[in-house]
Amino acid sequence: RKEVEQDPGPFNVPEGATVAFNCTYSNSASQSFFWYRQDCRKEPKLLMSVYSSGNEDGRFTAQLNRASQYISLLIRDSKLSDSATYLCVVKAGGYQKVTFGTGTKLQVIP
Amino acid sequence: DTAVSQTPKYLVTQMGNDKSIKCEQNLGHDTMYWYKQDSKKFLKIMFSYNNKELIINETVPNRFSPKSPDKAHLNLHINSLELGDSAVYFCASSQEQEYEPQHFGDGTRLSIL
Numbered sequence: 001r002k003e004v005e006q007d008p009g010p011f012n013v014p015e016g017a018t019v020a021f022n023c024t025y026s027n028s029a030s031q032s033f034f035w036y037r038q039d040c041r042k043e044p045k046l047l048m049s050v051y052s053s054g055n056e057d058g059r060f061t062a063q064l065n066r067a068s069q070y071i072s073l074l075i076r077d078s079k080l081s082d083s084a085t086y087l088c089v090v091k092a093g094g095y096q097k098v099t100f101g102t103g104t105k106l107q108v109i110p
Numbered sequence: 111d112t113a114v115s116q117t118p119k120y121l122v123t124q125m126g127n128d129k130s131i132k133c134e135q136n137l138g139h140d141t142m143y144w145y146k147q148d149s150k151k152f153l154k155i156m157f158s159y160n161n162k163e164l165i166i167n168e169t170v171p172n173r174f175s176p177k178s179p180d181k182a183h184l185n186l187h188i189n190s191l192e193l194g195d196s197a198v199y200f201c202a203s204s205q206e207q208e209y210e211p212q213h214f215g216d217g218t219r220l221s222i223l
Binding site: 032034036041042043044045046049051085087089097098099100102103 | 143145151152153154155158166198200209210211212213214215216217
């Protein structure tokens with residue numbers, strides 16, 4: 001089993017739709033979690049951290065389920081500009097070893 | 111006022127050559143990283159340095175040698191370049207407290223001819 005797993009997609013959704021991505025992780029000692037966004041041929045950029053109680057930033061909501069070892073990202077009212085690859089990131093262990101998922105590609109269609 | 115900057119942005123060179131990529135961060139972070147993103151888009155950690163000390167050294171050929179002269183800089187030297195080294199190399203930095211995310215440079219696109 002991979003340390004961090006994501007459905008690679010692509011998810012093709014119409015503008016205005018709601019879309020959700022899940023990410024599972026195998027290391028129960030994982031301590032902190034993030035969602036990053038990566039546009040084609042660009043660097044990954046932090047979208048949001050994921051807190052135990054869940055958190056929201058505008059149209060984006062992140063949730064953490066420690067018991068089932070997954071995190072989720074919900075995007076409401078999708079915009080064309082949301083088209084990108086969304087990377088799940090997990091930090092664990094001494095000196096906070098960081099593991100990236102393989103990413104989920106989202107394409108928002110007019 | 112770029113936070114994490116890497117040079118060069120593009121590097122095209124021949125097999126067998128030796129090349130270096132430089133990275134600098136002005137965020138005051140303690141930890142710096144090198145990642146490799148290959149054609150399949152998988153982002154894989156190569157090295158991590160904390161206050162100039164090597165912390166993480168994943169299974170990377172010893173042709174790759176990182177060097178951190180101070181905590182704001184982490185350079186990557188690659189000897190005897192091979193075709194399989196073609197990839198995008200990203201530098202990143204972070205603080206080590208819980209919930210502190212990584213900040214990435216905009217990548218070095220290495221192409222081996």
